[in-house]
Amino acid sequence: MKQKLNKIFIHAVCIFPFLIQGESLLDIYNEALENDPTYRAAQYTFLADKELKVQGRAALLPNISISGTTNWNEYYQNKVLQQNYNSFGSQATLSQPLFRLDYWFNYKSSKALTDAAEADFAYEQQNLLVRTAEVYFGVLRAIDNLNAAISEEKAIKKQLDQAQQRFEVGLSAITEVQEAQLAFDLSRASKINAEGNLFSARESLNALIGREVFSIDELGNDLIITEPTPSSKEAWVNKAIEKNYKLKASHLRKNAAKNNARSSASNHLPKINIAGTINEAETNQFNFEGFDIDGQGIPVPEVTGRRNYAIQFSMPIFQGGSVNSKRRQAYANYDRSIENALFVERSVIQEVRSQYSNVITLVANVKAQQQAVVSATSALEATSVGYKVGTRNVVDLLQAEKNLYSAEKNLANAKYDYILANLRLALASGTISPQNIIDINNLLN
Secondary structure, three states, X not given: OOOOHHHHHHXXXXXXXXXXXXXXXXXXXXXXHHHOHHHHHHHHHHHHHHHHHHHHHXXXXXXXXXXXXXEEEEEEEOOEEEEEEEEEEEEEEEEEEEEOHHHHHXXXXXXXXXXXXXXXXXHHHHHHHXXXXXXXXXXXXXXXXXXXXXXXXXXXXXHHHHHHHHHHOOOOOHHHHHHHHHHHHHHHHHHHHHXXXXXHHHXXXXXXXXXXXXXXXXXXXXXXXXXXXXXXXXXXXXXXXXXXXXXXXXXXXXXXXXHHXXXXXXXXXXXXXXXXXXXXXXXXXXXXXXXXXXOOOOOEEEEXXXXXXXXXXXOOXXXXXXXXXXXXXXXXXXXXXXXXXXXXXXXXXHHHHHHHHXXXXXXXXXXXXXXXXXXXXXXXXXXXXXXXXXXXXXXHHHHHHHHHHHHXXXXXXXXXXXXXXXXXXXXXXXXXXXXXXXXXXXXXX
């Protein structure tokens, strides 16, 4: 009754008349690692934020700079050029912070922000696993719904033809034909809607990897429905508190805000630097103040130099209230980060508990849908026999067929929901890994 998914997929999108090898979930995931724009943007964001730590540390290290100048000088008297010469200058400067608490706390803040960026990227890596599975099974779900709609339309068309034949020979009333026609029209509209949903699902998959996917593997019959392990909701919550990367990132940003506030508060403290400067200058003159030197105009270079070493001390006394204002602002931002971290923690706990309950519900739902298919099959067989002997009418038969196709569709959807709910639970708890995709991929054929 249920046609091959890959063949239906190719036929529905009018690709090629020959069978194309289906692509697995693992194939799609590996391509998404290279081509998904959301994931790639997160990767570059991480690479950019990694530099925050380097920049924060740089303020604590020696600062060395060199500079140089060259000048051409001309001396005039009464608009008459008296002399011209070159002069050169060079300077080297070394500065080393000796006591700068503001720099130290800025470094700790930048280190926390870099670690937070790493946690954010780790979460995006995990989230890509779920997003890939969602669009992949979204296509399979749409294919199953279209299969059910096609099968229902064919079965109802057969009943419509039989009802017309029975009416033509006087064995049934025109109402049976009308009822069958109504059911056929509704099934046809349902099929058209299912085709549109399949097109949208395919486009979501194509957008993930940046190319068109022609065929994918279907879910086999080896899926084992089990309740989550561990079986305690609080055990999953404890895992999430320990491993969830969104929660880790929020706590790291809270630490960064705390150190930033400390940096602002330390602006009242003394600042001590060690500094050293070396200057050297050279002047090449032919004469001085319009007089020839030795009457020959021979250049007399003059080289001078200076070295300076210092311990620099500074301490702000009053800056119009700016220091206090920035300190209050920084601590207000720190308080905000505390509340943000608390919000993320509660959101993660809520998500874990919701997904755990969802998995438990879906385990029962899949088992119930499996039984519903068995019952709907038996009911259709009984109704078919009753229709042949005249104890059931065409409306009963059409409804029995609809019930069977609906039960099959609901069972397939329940299986997909179960798989995705387990992945979302693993994501919320921070335990998801590519091995989850590999395990699911082994269920496909």
